[in-house]
Amino acid sequence: MLRFTTTRTIHAPLEKVFETISDIRNFQKAVPHILNVEFLTEQQSGIGTRFRETRLMKGKEATTELEVTEFVANEKIRMVADSHGTVWDSLFTVDTKDSCTELELVMDASSRGIFGRIMNRLIKGMIQEGLEKDMDAVKAYCESD
Numbered sequence: 001m002l003r004f005t006t007t008r009t010i011h012a013p014l015e016k017v018f019e020t021i022s023d024i025r026n027f028q029k030a031v032p033h034i035l036n037v038e039f040l041t042e043q044q045s046g047i048g049t050r051f052r053e054t055r056l057m058k059g060k061e062a063t064t065e066l067e068v069t070e071f072v073a074n075e076k077i078r079m080v081a082d083s084h085g086t087v088w089d090s091l092f093t094v095d096t097k098d099s100c101t102e103l104e105l106v107m108d109a110s111s112r113g114i115f116g117r118i119m120n121r122l123i124k125g126m127i128q129e130g131l132e133k134d135m136d137a138v139k140a141y142c143e144s145d
Helices: 016-021 024-030 114-122 123-144
Strands: 002-010 034-039 050-057 060-072 076-083 086-097 100-111
Touching: 002 123, 016 076, 016 086, 016 100, 024 076, 050 076, 050 114, 060 086, 076 114, 100 114, 114 123
Parallel strands: none
Antiparallel strands: 002 100, 034 050, 050 060, 060 076, 076 086, 086 100
16 A cells, blocks of 8 residues: 655645635645546535546546545545545545645555556556645645635
């Protein structure tokens, strides 16, 4: 299993940061390389919400199906994707710190085969870079008002 962690201190209210990461429509507004979101369930927020996200990665479109598996308002949201032999488990948490909001993302990548484990290790840097860009985009979006 690989683990990726990134944190940002955001000069915006905790509620705004959580609303940005927990509502995929807002997340899409914040992260410019998310090209499209298609909901696969009637509900569009909270546990059980499933959606398909298409984003631009290294000049190519990549589509992933995600499900919200944990949701505590203004505290945390977990989204899980099972894609190409790897389970991607992303946990976003928010907390107040010195009148700012601290946003942390921890992503675990668990591969089911030797090929997936090797591939994920080879693209580890690209994955970390992508997560950093997402977090920078969320920070900029939340601080823009």
